[in-house]
Amino acid sequence: MRHSPSTSRTNFFSASSVDQISHSLCKLLVSLGDHSTPYLASNISSIAQVPSSAVSSSGTTLSQTKGHLVQTFLKMLMAYTALPGYYGEDEEESEMTLGFWYLFQEALWSTNYYFEDGEDGVVPGGPDVEGSQWIIAKAVYRELVQVLRRKVVWPPQAVLGGWAKGKSCISPGQVTNDGFADQKEKFRWYFAPDHSSYFF
Amino acid sequence: MTKSTLSDGSGSKTLTEPLLIWLERWGAGIIENTLNSAYS
Numbered sequence: 001m002r003h004s005p006s007t008s009r010t011n012f013f014s015a016s017s018v019d020q021i022s023h024s025l026c027k028l029l030v031s032l033g034d035h036s037t038p039y040l041a042s043n044i045s046s047i048a049q050v051p052s053s054a055v056s057s058s059g060t061t062l063s064q065t066k067g068h069l070v071q072t073f074l075k076m077l078m079a080y081t082a083l084p085g086y087y088g089e090d091e092e093e094s095e096m097t098l099g100f101w102y103l104f105q106e107a108l109w110s111t112n113y114y115f116e117d118g119e120d121g122v123v124p125g126g127p128d129v130e131g132s133q134w135i136i137a138k139a140v141y142r143e144l145v146q147v148l149r150r151k152v153v154w155p156p157q158a159v160l161g162g163w164a165k166g167k168s169c170i171s172p173g174q175v176t177n178d179g180f181a182d183q184k185e186k187f188r189w190y191f192a193p194d195h196s197s198y199f200f
Numbered sequence: 201m202t203k204s205t206l207s208d209g210s211g212s213k214t215l216t217e218p219l220l221i222w223l224e225r226w227g228a229g230i231i232e233n234t235l236n237s238a239y240s
Contacts, residue, residue: 022234025227028219036216038209050217069220076227084235 026080026093033077033100041107043070045133067136074140082147086155089163094151101144108137 033040043066050064077100083091155163206215 019234019237022230025230029223029227032216032219032223035206036209036212039212039216050221051213064221064224066217069217069224072224072227073220076223076231079231079235 023093025076026096029073029077029080030096030100032073033097034103037100037103037107038111040070040073041104041111043067044074044108044136045131046070071136078140078143078147081144082151086159087151089155101141105141108133 046066048066050066050069052063077097080093081097081101083094085091087094205211209216
């Protein structure tokens with residue numbers, strides 16, 4: 001593992017503007033994913049170009065397909081889901097992204113796909129499991145499973161020992177002096193069977 | 201109660217697509233900085 005358990009939390013949550021920006025970027029990704037789940041599911045493999053008005057307002061002149069933009073979004077969100085280290089100790093962001101993957105999976109099953117000529121329509125009998133959109137979706141969820149299998153591994157005793165060294169842990173709406181117990185509980189919830197088994 | 205023009209995923213041309221383009225332009229660099237600086 002690339003990080004040091006005893007110092008990584010301090011580094012990650014230092015007052016660096018990069019870290020604050022990065023945390024905000026994660027929140028932006030999650031919020032956009034929450035709002036635009038149907039759009040993302042519908043356009044995951046779309047080769048339709050993004051309208052020029054949207055391109056010009058973003059300050060770039062490069063025209064992109066909707067599919068490319070959606071897949072880039074998914075890669076970035078996956079990067080936060082897959083942050084190195086342990087949730088609750090090394091990072092606080094990965095859990096923020098988990099809800100999206102539930103919603104996105106449901107949207108994929110109920111979506112109206114955009115066909116290659118740019119027209120949208122209902123696929124008879126549900127999703128086309130042989131279609132390009134489904135191939136990409138399966139690749140995304142295959143990677144998600146691999147990521148979660150790594151993230152839910154219970155820390156070895158040597159790492160757990162590092163958590164107990166007097167760190168206070170802030171959970172939503174609560175500050176506790178028993179940081180060790182709180183971190184363990186948060187991590188236990190993170191990989192509770194009813195929380196993650198849906199993906200497996 | 202009036203319904204927001206951006207509720208339930210609507211507003212893809214005014215919200216979703218511009219943000220996706222912005223993220224495509226700037227997001228990867230921010231994430232790369234995070235992974236390089238915070239976990240090195």
